[in-house]
Amino acid sequence: MNLLLETTSNSSGSQANKTGNALESFVEGILERNGYTEFINHKKQIFFMKEFIGGKQFSKQSKCGKSIYDTDRRCDFLVMNPAKHPRGLIIECKWQETSGSVDEKYPFAVLNIAKIGTPTIVLIDGKGYKQKAFEWFKKQAAHEQALRGVYTMNEFQKLVNRGFL
Numbered sequence: 001m002n003l004l005l006e007t008t009s010n011s012s013g014s015q016a017n018k019t020g021n022a023l024e025s026f027v028e029g030i031l032e033r034n035g036y037t038e039f040i041n042h043k044k045q046i047f048f049m050k051e052f053i054g055g056k057q058f059s060k061q062s063k064c065g066k067s068i069y070d071t072d073r074r075c076d077f078l079v080m081n082p083a084k085h086p087r088g089l090i091i092e093c094k095w096q097e098t099s100g101s102v103d104e105k106y107p108f109a110v111l112n113i114a115k116i117g118t119p120t121i122v123l124i125d126g127k128g129y130k131q132k133a134f135e136w137f138k139k140q141a142a143h144e145q146a147l148r149g150v151y152t153m154n155e156f157q158k159l160v161n162r163g164f165l
Contacts, residue, residue: 113146
């Protein structure tokens with residue numbers, strides 16, 4: 001019986017990883033189409049060097065400080081572009097295809113983003129999140145705070161089309 005539960009759990013986890021990876025691939029493609037190149041050297045120090053890196057670059061799964069629990073935190077994307085984002089920009093991806101617990105994690109994300117202090121946007125998609133939770137998350141964003149915006153893939157694409165990156 002445990003094997004069946006484990007197999008089911010792994011299948012759900014594998015599917016979540018695949019769909020989450022699709023959202024990350026979407027972001028990576030947008031970055032590359034907008035002239036960004038992946039920064040692959042010194043990934044352990046990149047977060048602390050982000051303001052000194054020239055050009056249009058990004059890093060994936062980089063350490064970006066400590067969580068509210070004082071554990072290492074990683075961000076999906078760290079974007080460096082001194083002209084548009086002088087303090088760097090973190091892009092976090094949250095995909096939820098079926099109903100689940102992703103929206104219960106939104107307050108934790110807000111607190112972590114505030115603690116790190118780097119301008120951050122969050123992309124949410126998959127339609128498995130609760131609409132009211134999504135609306136709450138969007139209301140937490142403000143230009144003068146670390147959490148600058150919460151967007152769907154479509155909204156993010158429109159933002160990029162208007163020159164955000």
